[in-house]
Amino acid sequence: MFSSAARTAASRFAARAAVSSRATVTAQPSAMSLRYFASTFLNPAEVQERIITVVKNFDKVDPSKVSATSKFADDLGLDSLDAVEVVMAIEDEFAIEIPDAEADRIASVADAVEYVAAHPMAK
Amino acid sequence: MSTNAPLSLFRSLLRQARNMDNYNFREYATRRVRVGFENNRNLAGDHLDMALREGREQLDILKRQVVLGRLYPSAPSVMESVE
Numbered sequence: 001m002f003s004s005a006a007r008t009a010a011s012r013f014a015a016r017a018a019v020s021s022r023a024t025v026t027a028q029p030s031a032m033s034l035r036y037f038a039s040t041f042l043n044p045a046e047v048q049e050r051i052i053t054v055v056k057n058f059d060k061v062d063p064s065k066v067s068a069t070s071k072f073a074d075d076l077g078l079d080s081l082d083a084v085e086v087v088m089a090i091e092d093e094f095a096i097e098i099p100d101a102e103a104d105r106i107a108s109v110a111d112a113v114e115y116v117a118a119h120p121m122a123k
Numbered sequence: 124m125s126t127n128a129p130l131s132l133f134r135s136l137l138r139q140a141r142n143m144d145n146y147n148f149r150e151y152a153t154r155r156v157r158v159g160f161e162n163n164r165n166l167a168g169d170h171l172d173m174a175l176r177e178g179r180e181q182l183d184i185l186k187r188q189v190v191l192g193r194l195y196p197s198a199p200s201v202m203e204s205v206e
Contacts, residue, residue: 081160084134088141100131 042094044117051112054093058086071108083107094122129171132178133160139185144192146200152185 048068056063061076072078072086087103094116098106106112116122133156140152159181163174 080130081133081157084130085137085157088134088137100127100134103134104127104130 040120042117042122044113047094047117047122048109048113050093051090051109051116054089055086055109058082058089061086066109068113069108069110073107075108087112090116094119096122128175129160129178132175132182136178136182136185139182139189142189143185144189145197146203148188148192 052066052068055061055070055076056066060078060082065076067075070076072083073080078086083106084103087098087106090106090112091098096116096119098115102115106115136156137153140149140156143149143152159178163171166174
């Protein structure tokens with residue numbers, strides 16, 4: 001008696017689960033594509049915060065000097081080799097690869113934020 | 124363009140170094156690239172051209188070593204689990 005009741009309850013539950021999972025499956029594609037589209041570009045404020053953290057973690061940088069407007073050479077005292085390394089650290093952080101021509105133009109935190117925020121593959 | 128050639132080589136070397144599978148080789152290559160460029164910071168003219176040519180040869184060697192390193196993978200270093 002008890003076991004048969006349990007079985008019917010279980011099967012009813014299973015049926016409902018199947019219905020609801022089917023419902024989510026049909027609902028998913030549009031939700032997924034919406035979310036995918038929205039996350040293509042990162043939020044510039046978040047990009048800026050992460051880039052500042054990366055730059056602060058660079059050995060040769062005095063963390064107290066880093067701000068959203070710091071220039072690598074003038075404000076942070078980095079030479080051209082250091083600047084290349086900083087840009088590569090930023091590439092690692094956002095899982096992107098910046099081509100040479102673009103990388104040469106990134107000379108400040110603001111430049112880097114602008115580039116990464118406009119990069120569709122940045123994570 | 125001439126001022127950018129060393130930086131471009133530096134970037135390519137670091138990119139290849141980063142691809143090394145083995146922790147010790149990867150760290151050594153990264154350090155060695157940096158030191159090489161520090162030591163040759165003030166080169167000009169023929170000396171610069173010679174150093175760049177040598178650097179490009181090293182880049183080819185590094186590329187080959189990256190492939191070879193992948194063929195014979197080693198266990199991860201304890202240093203890699205620290206991060």
